[in-house]
Amino acid sequence: METLSREDFNKQLLDWYHQNKREMPWRGELDPYKIWISEIMLQQTRVDQAWPYFERFMSAFHTVFELAEAEQQEVLKAWEGLGYYSRARNLHHAAKTIVNEYNGIIPEEYDEIIKLKGIGPYTAAAITSIAFGKPNAVVDGNVVRVITRYLGIEEDVRSSKTTKAVQAHVNELIDTEYPSDFNQAMMELGATVCTPSNPSCSSCPIQVGCIASQLAKTDVIPYKSPAKKKPHYHIAVGIIENDQDEVLIALRPEEAMLGGLWEFPGGKQESGEELEHTLVRELKEELGVTVAPVKEFMNLKHTYSHFSINMYAFLCRIIEGTPSPKESQQIKWVPKSELTKYPFPKANKVLTEKLLDS
Numbered sequence: 001m002e003t004l005s006r007e008d009f010n011k012q013l014l015d016w017y018h019q020n021k022r023e024m025p026w027r028g029e030l031d032p033y034k035i036w037i038s039e040i041m042l043q044q045t046r047v048d049q050a051w052p053y054f055e056r057f058m059s060a061f062h063t064v065f066e067l068a069e070a071e072q073q074e075v076l077k078a079w080e081g082l083g084y085y086s087r088a089r090n091l092h093h094a095a096k097t098i099v100n101e102y103n104g105i106i107p108e109e110y111d112e113i114i115k116l117k118g119i120g121p122y123t124a125a126a127i128t129s130i131a132f133g134k135p136n137a138v139v140d141g142n143v144v145r146v147i148t149r150y151l152g153i154e155e156d157v158r159s160s161k162t163t164k165a166v167q168a169h170v171n172e173l174i175d176t177e178y179p180s181d182f183n184q185a186m187m188e189l190g191a192t193v194c195t196p197s198n199p200s201c202s203s204c205p206i207q208v209g210c211i212a213s214q215l216a217k218t219d220v221i222p223y224k225s226p227a228k229k230k231p232h233y234h235i236a237v238g239i240i241e242n243d244q245d246e247v248l249i250a251l252r253p254e255e256a257m258l259g260g261l262w263e264f265p266g267g268k269q270e271s272g273e274e275l276e277h278t279l280v281r282e283l284k285e286e287l288g289v290t291v292a293p294v295k296e297f298m299n300l301k302h303t304y305s306h307f308s309i310n311m312y313a314f315l316c317r318i319i320e321g322t323p324s325p326k327e328s329q330q331i332k333w334v335p336k337s338e339l340t341k342y343p344f345p346k347a348n349k350v351l352t353e354k355l356l357d358s
Contacts, residue, residue: 004209010175010182016205017185022047022192025054027184032106032131033064039126040087040118044305047191053082065104067095076260076343083346084305085258090118108132129179137170138183139163142190148222149194152211157222230303235311236279237266237348239297239355240318246333247355249342250286253329262342264313264351265331275312287331289321298354302347311347 004012021027024047026038037057041050060078061067067075072092079088094116098106106127107113114124125136139147144157147166155162175182193200201213212221240248249262267282269275276293283291293314302309325331334342339352 002208002214004206006173009173009206009209012205013185013189014175014178014181017181017188020192021184021188025051030131032108032127034058035131036106036123036127037091039123039130040091041082043087043123044084045082050082053079063104064095064098064106067092068099068104072260073343077341080343080349081346085261085345087118089254089260093117094119106131108134110134110136126183129183133180135174135176135179137167137174137179138187139167139170140187140190142187142194143170144190145196145222146186146190146194149199149212149218150206150210152215152217152221154217154221154223156225158225231307233307233309234269234275234278235266235309236269236275236282237264237311237313237351238279238283238291238293238316239264239313239351240291240316240323242333244333244335246335247339248287248323249332249334249339250325251330251332258345260343261345261348262332263345263348276314279314279316283316286326287321287323288326289318289323291316292319297358298351300347300350309347311351313351 057078075092125138128134212218250265265286269278293316297313297315299312
């Protein structure tokens with residue numbers, strides 16, 4: 001089988017990239033702040049999804065100083081809808097660190113930047129190579145796919161041993177003169193040509209040296225062992241209104257999933273429990289009140305990274321007690337017209353939109 005030298009691999013990859021790279025609002029940027037924001041957004045998010053959020057976020061926080069000075073609620077609101085909200089909380093935390101400990105200058109060195117909250121090996125390599133020209137090789141899902149196919153690696157890509165082997169190979173391949181273009185080219189190749197299914201091998205600049213292509217194994221490489229089945233939950237939440245046409249919302253605990261976001265109070269249905277009983281039990285536990293469900297307002301499905309839900313929202317009234325935060329950080333009565341000012345998880349946001357239309 002024919003192989004490519006490191007020099008030929010890089011030349012063909014970079015020539016292809018310069019002719020075929022997609023337009024992106026952060027592409028070509030040398031500002032490490034913008035590169036950092038874009039790389040955090042692109043974790044677990046496609047380019048087309050991240051694009052409008054990047055523009056919105058940069059309009060809200062032009063510099064690391066503005067991000068550091070912002071309230072967390074402002075940051076989460078700008079991030080609303082993008083998901084994986086710990087990324088936004090970590091960005092905010094790291095911005096404060098950069099301002100307080102680095103005088104607002106994002107560190108150039110890998111060993112320094114990786115100390116910042118929310119920055120792991122991939123992000124550290126991406127920022128230092130793209131913003132500062134450091135020869136640190138990035139490995140994301142796209143790069144893993146390209147390299148396992150190119151080298152014919154058939155081991156499970158869920159294994160850390162496999163990803164470490166891929167990292168070692170990319171470390172050897174990276175173009176030390178043009179590390180930024182090399183890293184972006186590898187990710188671009190995986191995203192647009194060496195796709196998970198039906199890769200466009202005839203359009204690939206490194207096909208001549210690709211073992212999976214030569215052996216017709218692109219349908220089985222990379223191998224990924226079956227994922228664990230995601231659990232599914234039924235959630236009951238309560239819409240409680242007062243005489244001033246205000247709705248009660250609760251702030252999720254900082255350390256919890258979706259921490260710092262607002263929601264309608266409620267929780268998971270237990271085995272053998274009626275949804276109305278779930279609602280009554282959860283609001284007693286969360287708010288210290290007894291409620292009477294009046295009617296179901298809406299229900300919807302939503303999928304998170306590790307589980308999925310059916311959420312059932314009930315209009316209800318308090319029949320005993322005064323609401324106080326017992327399991328949340330804070331509760332607040334909010335006019336329905338002002339609900340859009342608060343950051344909500346996706347499922348709750350759908351609910352707020354219907355409330356505003358009702």
